[in-house]
Amino acid sequence: MYVRRTSFKDSDYIRKDCERVKKYICLLSRGDPLVVGRVVGDVLDPFTRLVSLRVTYGQREVTNGLDLRPSQVLNKPMVEVGGDDLRNFYTLVMVDPDVPSPSNPHLREYLHWLVTDIPATTGTAFGNEMVCYESPRPPSGIHRMVLILFRQLGRQTVYAPGWRQQFKTREFAEMYNLGLPVAATYFNCQRENGCGGRRT
Amino acid sequence: MGSIRGNIEEPISQSLTRQNSLYSLKLHEVQTHLGSSGKPLGSMNLDELLKTVLSPAEEEGLVRQGSLTLPRDLSKKTVDEVWRDIQLDKNGNTTTTTAHKQPTLGEITLEDLLLKAGVVTETIAPQENVVNIASHGQWVEYHQPGQQQGFMPYPVCEMQEIVMMGGLSDTPKAHGRKRVAGDIVEKTVERRQKRMIKNRESAARSRARKQAYTHELEIKVERLEEENEKLRKLKEVEKILPSEPPPDPKWKLRRTNSASL
Numbered sequence: 001m002y003v004r005r006t007s008f009k010d011s012d013y014i015r016k017d018c019e020r021v022k023k024y025i026c027l028l029s030r031g032d033p034l035v036v037g038r039v040v041g042d043v044l045d046p047f048t049r050l051v052s053l054r055v056t057y058g059q060r061e062v063t064n065g066l067d068l069r070p071s072q073v074l075n076k077p078m079v080e081v082g083g084d085d086l087r088n089f090y091t092l093v094m095v096d097p098d099v100p101s102p103s104n105p106h107l108r109e110y111l112h113w114l115v116t117d118i119p120a121t122t123g124t125a126f127g128n129e130m131v132c133y134e135s136p137r138p139p140s141g142i143h144r145m146v147l148i149l150f151r152q153l154g155r156q157t158v159y160a161p162g163w164r165q166q167f168k169t170r171e172f173a174e175m176y177n178l179g180l181p182v183a184a185t186y187f188n189c190q191r192e193n194g195c196g197g198r199r200t
Numbered sequence: 201m202g203s204i205r206g207n208i209e210e211p212i213s214q215s216l217t218r219q220n221s222l223y224s225l226k227l228h229e230v231q232t233h234l235g236s237s238g239k240p241l242g243s244m245n246l247d248e249l250l251k252t253v254l255s256p257a258e259e260e261g262l263v264r265q266g267s268l269t270l271p272r273d274l275s276k277k278t279v280d281e282v283w284r285d286i287q288l289d290k291n292g293n294t295t296t297t298t299a300h301k302q303p304t305l306g307e308i309t310l311e312d313l314l315l316k317a318g319v320v321t322e323t324i325a326p327q328e329n330v331v332n333i334a335s336h337g338q339w340v341e342y343h344q345p346g347q348q349q350g351f352m353p354y355p356v357c358e359m360q361e362i363v364m365m366g367g368l369s370d371t372p373k374a375h376g377r378k379r380v381a382g383d384i385v386e387k388t389v390e391r392r393q394k395r396m397i398k399n400r401e402s403a404a405r406s407r408a409r410k411q412a413y414t415h416e417l418e419i420k421v422e423r424l425e426e427e428n429e430k431l432r433k434l435k436e437v438e439k440i441l442p443s444e445p446p447p448d449p450k451w452k453l454r455r456t457n458s459a460s461l
Contacts, residue, residue: 036412
């Protein structure tokens with residue numbers, strides 16, 4: 001006798017998915033890493049993840065709070081954007097909010113990369129690199145490097161700023177009607193020979 | 201000055217400020233302070249004057265540092281005579297007088313009188329400073345072993361001021377040096393506090409960094425474990441029940457019993 005896989009699995013999996021989502025929300029409410037790491041606060045406003053975002057430097061996938069050295073982030077990463085409708089376009093912004101040093105970030109933020117018109121389900125390779133990737137080289141302290149994904153209202157609606165310094169992600173989003181982010185992730189970066197802020 | 205320090209400091213600070221104020225009292229105030237006991241101020245010897253003024257302070261047990269050595273010739277002079285000398289002296293030289301040099305005897309402060317009279321010479325003073333502060337510092341620390349290091353500068357600063365008052369012949373410079381010493385101490389304290397705040401913020405950032413990463417990893421592990429579980433179950437099911445892909449809803453003619461015959 002053949003049994004249709006979907007017939008008795010559907011309800012099971014729906015139930016499990018609900019549980020999983022509930023647990024995920026519960027974990028996040030305990031302390032979303034983006035909030036704990038003060039990315040939400042210093043750079044972004046609270047938002048809901050709607051689209052998947054996968055950033056990979058070579059073999060390493062970026063998870064929030066991962067430590068990477070400048071040598072590991074020399075070249076632009078591979079970025080995969082989720083979503084389902086190819087008619088949606090996304091903008092990716094990469095900023096460093098801890099310039100020149102996390103204890104005195106008076107030059108917050110520094111724009112490292114700006115890619116616009118990325119079609120859903122594709123990556124930055126298919127988008128428009130408006131501000132070319134500049135590899136992070138923090139002079140002092142441990143800097144957070146944040147990658148943010150916005151959904152554009154339409155195509156070719158976002159333009160590059162005049163300079164990289166004193167970039168304000170919030171203002172940028174407002175200026176081009178990008179709204180709240182749909183995804184974000186970040187990693188930590190410090191000097192090649194840094195000791196993680198510890199003295200000897 | 202007492203407000204900057206903590207409560208532990210109070211007993212010492214009070215007596216120190218009191219001693220301070222003794223020297224900055226004007227002579228007519230000193231007169232009232234001493235009451236009607238003894239001779240009028242003017243005809244007192246400097247010796248007697250100092251004894252009567254300093255005896256209440258003596259009781260506090262802190263005067264050893266402030267003890268002034270009166271030159272033999274001065275101690276026998278009366279206050280009036282000393283004052284006359286000062287006046288003559290002033291007219292003679294061209295030293296600038298600070299704002300609070302009062303022309304009348306009553307208005308002059310005790311400190312100024314002693315300074316003008318040259319009670320203690322300048323050469324003795326610097327060494328005295330060093331020795332006095334060190335020993336007093338130790339004394340303070342012995343008395344309050346539980347005290348924080350941060351409070352130390354204040355009693356030291358106070359002692360500097362007191363010794364200097366008796367020790368320097370040139371009053372404007374004395375006041376300048378007093379101010380500078382106080383400023384330096386203030387700056388170091390400020391610097392220390394700033395450093396403490398910076399360190400605190402840095403520690404908080406470090407903790408946040410650590411917590412964010414561990415939490416992220418926990419979430420990831422949970423997600424991966426569940427996916428793993430799901431995939432394993434799927435594999436099991438595949439083995440036990442090899443299932444056909446769901447058939448297309450083709451319109452098929454089926455032979456069924458429609459009538460119960």
